Amino acid sequence: MNIPPAWRSATHSTPLGPVLLLASPQGLAGLWFDGQRHHPTSERIAQWTVTPNDPLLREAARQLDAYFDADLGADLSADFGATGRTFDLPLDLGAGTDFQQAVWRALLSIPVGHTCSYQALAQQIGRPLAVRAVGAAVGRNPLSIVVPCHRVVGSDGxxxxxAGGLDRKRALLRLESALIVAPHQSDRKRTSTPDQPVPGLAPH
Known part of the structure; x- marks a missing residue:
């Protein structure tokens, strides 16, 4: 990932562990869990300006807190609108290739509480035979949670x-009350998640 060194970064705590936030002049450009695959190297991070009071990074942190807060109730709708746990932030996807950006934009169309298969995602971007390449692009998503790659599942559900670990993926889907898609269900059909508790998130 070729990211200019003069951008702003900050870390923020979440129930699923600390995340690294990155902002460019165009918008939020990165959100990585600690230890996830494709996390920026320490050398790269050291080149960025640590700016915890940056307005965009502070707003991203605030919206993350609201996303994870299971007790917000009506306040969640006030923050995020009628659709529930969604984000309202300017995004910069420019670090990816044209193909990766197409996949990442398609991820943004998966509604909260729903899942989508890699095959359906490939069809959505007009590349039905590129399922493996779509999977690789999903894995390279630089904006965890905000660009919801955790909502993509296998064809069998x-x-x-x-990239952030299956425990985190399971926790995020449970948080959003998303069931895993079964083979006989449509790729965007609302489903339910496993009942077992997931470390880092209290049961609803």
Missing amino acids: GLTGY
Whole structure:
């Protein structure tokens, strides 16, 4: 990932562990869990300006807190609108290739509380035979949670991979009350998640 060194960064605590936030002049450009695959190297991070009071990074942190707060109730709708746990932030996806950006934009169309298969995602961007390449692009998503790659599952409804770890993926889907898609269900049909508790999130 070729990211200019003069951008602003900050860290923020979440129930699923600390995240690294990155902002460019165009918008939020990165949100990585600690230890996730494709996390920026320490050398790259050291080149960025640590700016915890940056307005965009502070707003991103505030919206993350609201996303994870299971007790917000009506206040969640006030923050995020009628659709629930969604984000209202300017995004910069320019670090990816044209193909990666197409996949990442398609991820933004998966509604809260729903899942989508890699096959359906490939069809959505007009590349039905590029399922493996779509999967690789999903894995390279630089904006975890905000660009919801955790909502992509296998054709059989399995969780498959997640750069931030399957425990986190399971926790995020439970938080959003999303069931895993079964083979006989449509790729955007609302489903339910496993009942077992997930570390880092209190049961609803």
